[in-house]
Amino acid sequence: MASFQNSNFETEIPAELVIARVMELHASISKLESLRPSKQVNSLFTELVKLCIFPSSIDISTLPQEVQQMRESLIVLCGQAEGLLELEFSNFLNQIPQPLNNLNLFPYYGNYVKLASLENQILNENGVVHPKKVAFIGSGPMPLTSIVMATHHMKFTQFDNYDIDEKANHVARRIVSSDGALEKRMKFETSDIMEVKEKLGEYECIFLAALVGMSKEQKLKNLEHIRKYMKEGGILLIRSAKGARAFLYPVVEEHDLVDFEILTIFHPTNDVVNSVVLVRKPFY
Incomplete structure (x- = not known):
């Protein structure tokens, strides 16, 4: 080795x-x-x-x-x-005081900080600056991207976090509840994103986590569903993978993005694993 x-x-x-x-x-x-x-x-x-x-x-x-x-x-x-x-x-x-001050104990915390910084930069470059309301689909039990974004980059933005698993949302809510100001800006909804419809039209920007839709077929269904219900001119940030990183995460190709306007595709070359694909729903 x-x-x-x-x-x-x-x-x-x-x-x-x-x-x-x-x-x-x-x-x-x-x-x-x-x-x-x-x-x-x-x-x-x-x-x-x-x-x-x-x-x-x-x-x-x-x-x-x-x-x-x-x-x-x-x-x-x-x-x-x-x-x-x-x-x-x-x-x-959740068993220690001030959990939000100890997020760096998570082994991949530094990776999330780098990825959030990169994604925020890409969003800013494409005109998404201090959005009022964003959705994060597939937030999981440790909603690190939302927390890092909300505390470092989008300090006045409302975050709606969607996850299919109530147990994941329950522990995520508890972490965020240790900070009253942050808790006011963070919602956790337990639902399959395929069941969420009109509400998707409320967001200026939607994040789609890499592991939402693990098979190609499901990923394409998710993308089609989100595109259908998101607002015209709204931004969708999709996490993907390239090269050997694709052994870890599903890949979203350009030809998968039917009826989206592709703004940016960025493939990291450092220890950040996920590629970032930024698209917009066109105005019709």
């Missing part, structure tokens, strides 16, 4: 090496009895993430069928593990 550990972000690892190691990691992760945080789980996923953020020329669409199937399975496993990690940390933070 020395070749991976000693590489820096300028060094490209051959695609076949990356794929072979990702398949080995998938096999190990698949055999785990539980995906709850543990030394073994953390170690496997840490290695997987480090491996996938190295530069590589992998084009997911050209991979053989067995690798495609492995990738689909791995994305689901990553999503489950991420949810369990967030839930555990959210419960832990």
Whole structure:
């Protein structure tokens, strides 16, 4: 493994090496009895993430069928593990005073701060500055993006966070309730976004988390539904992935964005995992 550990972000690892190691990691992760945080789980996923953020020329669409199937399975496993990690940390933070002052204890906190800063910059460059009301779809038990955005970048914005899991929303509400001013600007709605219709028309900007719609088919349905009900001229920020990062998260391609106006597609080259796709619903 020395070749991976000693590489820096300028060094490209051959695609076949990356794929072979990702398949080995998938096999190990698949055999785990539980995906709850543990030394073994953390170690496997840490290695997987480090491996996938190295530069590589992998084009997911050209991979053989067995690798495609492995990738689909791995994305689901990553999503489950991420949810369990967030839930555990959210419960832990809720047991200590001032949980909002201790968000940096979450292992990927720095990553969320960088991503939120990047997304805010992209939004500002495209005319979205201090929006009155935004939605975050797929906020989870640790709504870090909303919290970081609300406290550092959009200090007067109302955030409506949507998640399908009431347990996730319950612990997220508790974290935010430790700050009265922030709590006033943060709502948590438990619903499948496919059931939310007219309300989507209220937002100047909607964030779509990477793990909402894990299969291509579901992702496209979500995008079509949001486009149908969001306001004309409204902005949708979609998290995607490119290259080896696509072993961790679903990919949204340009041709998936039917009837949207594409504003920006940004692929990070540092330790931020997600690509940022910014689109607008045209005026008709």
